[in-house]
Amino acid sequence: MHSPTSIVIVGAGVAGVQAVETLRREGYEGALTVVDKAAEIPYDRPPLSKEFLAGTVTAEDIALRSPGHWNQWDVDLRLTVEATQIDPREHTLTTASGDVIAWDKVLLATGSTLRELKVPGITLDGVFYLKTLEDAARLRAALSEVQELVVVGAGFIGAEVASTCRKRGLHVTVLEMMKYPLAHILGEDLGHYFARLHEAHDVDLRTEESIVAVHGKTRVESVETSKGQTISCQAVVVGVGVMANTPILHEQLEVSRGYVVDAFGRTSLPGVFAAGDCTVWPYRGHMIHVEHWDHAVQHAKTIARNMLAEEMVPYDTVPYFWSDQYGNRYQYVGHAAKWSQTVTRGSQAEHRFTQMYLDEENRLLAALVANRPKDVMSLRRLIDARRPVDRMQLENEALSFTQL
Ligand SMILES: Cc1cc2nc3c(=O)[nH]c(=O)nc-3n(C[C@H](O)[C@H](O)[C@H](O)COP(=O)(O)OP(=O)(O)OC[C@H]3O[C@@H](n4cnc5c(N)ncnc54)[C@H](O)[C@@H]3O)c2cc1C
Known part of the structure; x- marks a missing residue:
């Protein structure tokens, strides 16, 4: 595989910005263009429903990176520019205003759209x-x-x-x-x-x-x-949900609940990758769609590296998200569309508990952690291990998850 000399990223959400940072960190020195249809310097979304709405942080506070970063990365950041079409033969991307941008590799990071x-x-x-x-x-x-x-x-x-x-x-x-x-x-x-x-x-x-x-x-x-x-x-x-945003379509670009990517982040078009909320990706034998911040970051990181690498690495990260409600922090790790049994530690009445979701072979699939942040890392490792765990031990507060 030849090294790319021009990379275009569509979407400057957290996935797009993480990809920029990773590409430069990995030593990519070629042209880097980022287009986003929004007008604002790329910002973070989770605070919008929390601190920003509460009035405790400003728009500047939630910028994803400072203007200095953008200068230092030497990125052609084009705001209020909407990408509309891709031509995989000509290796070009066309914008709504008719501009044509050439690329060696493209990353689609177009996020999700509201229902x-x-x-x-x-x-x-x-x-x-x-x-x-x-x-x-x-x-x-x-x-x-x-x-x-x-x-x-x-x-x-x-x-x-x-x-x-x-x-x-x-x-x-x-x-x-x-x-x-x-x-x-x-x-x-x-x-x-x-x-x-x-x-x-x-x-x-x-x-x-x-x-x-x-x-x-x-x-x-x-x-x-x-x-x-x-x-x-x-x-x-x-607030009735979101779905993957797939504005750039091509007859050979597979889309099914999102841009379909393989474990390396490749779409069905050569040279075109996708990351974050806009994708459907393989996780433990199923094609899943995740609309959360940490996934967008980790996915983009791995896939940006793969865009440069001779030997690509599969993306296999256990998903994670959090939600803040009424002074409580809820963290969810794993992915369980269905489960056979649940095990709980702690107390719902005190809003300090961990509920675990297991399959029929007692393997941990996912967990919801309420105000017990220390549990998260070890549970993530237990989920990653994919080994059966003893239900009694899971329930036993005297045993830390790290011991398990
Ligand atoms: C209010 C709110 C609160 C949230 N809170 C949490 C939370 O507490 N925890 C959590 O885990 N997750 C949370 N999320 C979800 C999280 O923010 C998203 O998962 C994350 O932003 C996804 O990143 P992304 O880069 O894939 O997509 P996005 O952030 O959606 O970015 C996509 C970008 O692509 C641009 N774009 C789209 N189409 C085009 C086009 N054709 N041409 C050019 N640009 C285009 C868009 O303008 C956008 O900037 C929250 C989301 C919202 C909206």
Whole structure:
């Protein structure tokens, strides 16, 4: 494989920025172009629903790297530039304004895109989504006029917005279609726990209830629910999930719930790699899609190295994410679409526990760790080891996970 002399990265989210840093660290000295359709200097998204919305950090605080880094890396960073097409034969990328950029290798790091709600009134002023800095800044500015907020969806983003807004003193109602929040990821027991968590913070959580319309003359005044209820509010935040963003298509580029990549990050087009939220990738025999920060970073790091390497290394990192809600930190390590049994250490009542998910052969697949950060690293190693573990030992607080 010849060394590339021009690399183009599409998307300057955390995956794109990590790839830039890795390429330069690994000694790549060729041309490096990064295009992003956003206008802002690349920034971090997790604080948008937490500290930024709470007003405790500014836009400058959440920049992914300082302007100095961008200069030092000698990157042609092109903001407000949207990539639209790729030509694998000509080795070119075309932008919405018709510019053509040549490449030896491309990394697609186009992230995820919001699922939108389609109900009457959804375009009224006062309805917000939360994905970009601009979204968060608009929502934050609007909150000073809001006493009653409706959050649609009790997933991680919805729950964090509810938590931040309760702290700001707003009256918050959360509408969730499922019986328990997050039960599809964490199971009913923890779903029940998260329902009680909202209620303990005076959130009006309404489960098995969805939004059917937003009402208001010029801006939102209330929402109507599937149970025929009307909830008065001055703002609505929609958090009904995201899906992989795959804006650049080509007949030979395989897309299925995201850009399909192999363990080395290669797409079906030669010279075209993809990393982060926009991909579907192989993990333990399944093609999975992960929309979390740590995965975007680790994935991009490995794949950027592979873009330069004679001998590529497979990406095999155990996924990890965190969520901050009502002063608690929840960390999830592993991946369990289904499981046979769960084992818990600690106490849900005290919000300090670790719930582990095992398969039928007693191998640890994943764990949700509540306010016990020390457990995370050793659990990650146990998951990585893929060996059966003794259930009694897992339960036994006297044994540290490191000992296991
Ligand atoms: C509000 C919020 C809170 C979050 N909190 C957490 C958390 O607590 N923990 C956690 O683990 N994860 C969290 N996440 C998820 C995490 O931020 C994402 O997983 C991570 O940002 C993914 O990085 P990425 O680089 O793959 O994609 P993105 O960050 O989505 O970046 C993709 C970039 O590509 C650009 N782009 C897209 N299409 C084009 C195009 N055609 N041309 C040019 N540019 C394009 C976009 O403008 C964007 O800048 C949160 C996300 C949000 C929105």
